Amino acid sequence: MSTTNNHQAATDSDSRIAIVTGGGRGLGKNTAQQLARWGVDLIITYRHRQADAQVLVDSVVERGGQAIALPLDVGDSRSFPVFADTVRAALRHHWQRDHFDYLVNNAGIGVRASFAETSEAQFDALVNVHLKGVFFLTQALLPLIGDGGRIVNVSSGLTRFAFPGYAAYGAMKGAVEVLTRYLAKELGGRGIAVNTVAPGAIETDFGGGTVRDDPLLNAQIAALTALGRVGVPEDIGGVVASLLSEDNRWINGQRIEASGGMLL
Numbered sequence: 001m002s003t004t005n006n007h008q009a010a011t012d013s014d015s016r017i018a019i020v021t022g023g024g025r026g027l028g029k030n031t032a033q034q035l036a037r038w039g040v041d042l043i044i045t046y047r048h049r050q051a052d053a054q055v056l057v058d059s060v061v062e063r064g065g066q067a068i069a070l071p072l073d074v075g076d077s078r079s080f081p082v083f084a085d086t087v088r089a090a091l092r093h094h095w096q097r098d099h100f101d102y103l104v105n106n107a108g109i110g111v112r113a114s115f116a117e118t119s120e121a122q123f124d125a126l127v128n129v130h131l132k133g134v135f136f137l138t139q140a141l142l143p144l145i146g147d148g149g150r151i152v153n154v155s156s157g158l159t160r161f162a163f164p165g166y167a168a169y170g171a172m173k174g175a176v177e178v179l180t181r182y183l184a185k186e187l188g189g190r191g192i193a194v195n196t197v198a199p200g201a202i203e204t205d206f207g208g209g210t211v212r213d214d215p216l217l218n219a220q221i222a223a224l225t226a227l228g229r230v231g232v233p234e235d236i237g238g239v240v241a242s243l244l245s246e247d248n249r250w251i252n253g254q255r256i257e258a259s260g261g262m263l264l
Contacts, residue, residue, distance in 0.1 A: 015066065018104060019104065021074055022106045023069075024044055024050075026206055026233055027199065028044070030237030031236070035244070036060045039065070040244075042067040043100065057069050070086060076128070077133065077137070102149060103145060108130055111169055149190075149191075152194075158173060159174045195253065198259070200221075200231055203232050225260045231259065
């Protein structure tokens with residue numbers, strides 16, 4: 001697939017457009033909300049929770065922005081060419097453009113199992129979503145990203161510190177961080193900056209909501225965190241959004257951890 005693109009990123013007078021995968025809930029939702037507050041238009045994706053995604057879209061539109069929600073299974077790379085065609089058509093229909101500016105690879109799944117008990121099926125599911133999905137979705141969308149655009153890949157604090165039960169998940173996120181540096185190198189000629197945001201433990205429904213709903217675990221993590229509490233989605237969305245702004249245009253190929261100072 002060709003990765004060349006003659007389109008320039010939008011000028012300051014144009015709308016900026018971001019694709020946020022998994023943007024209807026959790027960290028993706030907060031990222032999308034932050035971007036909308038900054039005047040960025042949105043294409044958010046969902047897998048099952050269309051209603052949640054639509055609520056976010058409606059709230060953005062009510063505030064004068066533009067947003068749409070599209071279905072996407074990031075674990076099914078065979079669907080990516082069709083998704084790219086859908087994005088292309090949506091850009092022309094809603095924005096009268098043929099490119100967007102920002103890609104946030106956020107969608108993910110959680111698997112908690114010891115190394116000895118991790119099944120091949122669980123491992124493959126994590127590969128398909130967190131590594132293969134990020135790699136080939138970005139590849140499929142690359143011709144639609146304007147020169148001078150931005151990509152943020154969401155990783156995890158679990159690539160720096162280790163907790164039993166997350167060997168496979170942490171390994172996938174470590175691979176994403178390496179991929180980020182390669183993308184930054186290979187896309188630099190088009191002025192596209194690529195970075196990683198690595199959240200620490202966050203109170204969401206991710207992975208069954210264990211961090212949020214287990215008081216003992218929550219307290220244990222808070223005790224390991226310099227700021228004395230577990231993170232919430234509002235701690236992360238602004239970090240992701242800030243890496244897409246022109247103010248941070250010279251940050252490239254970096255891993256930014258947003259963990260409140262876990263295990264320093």
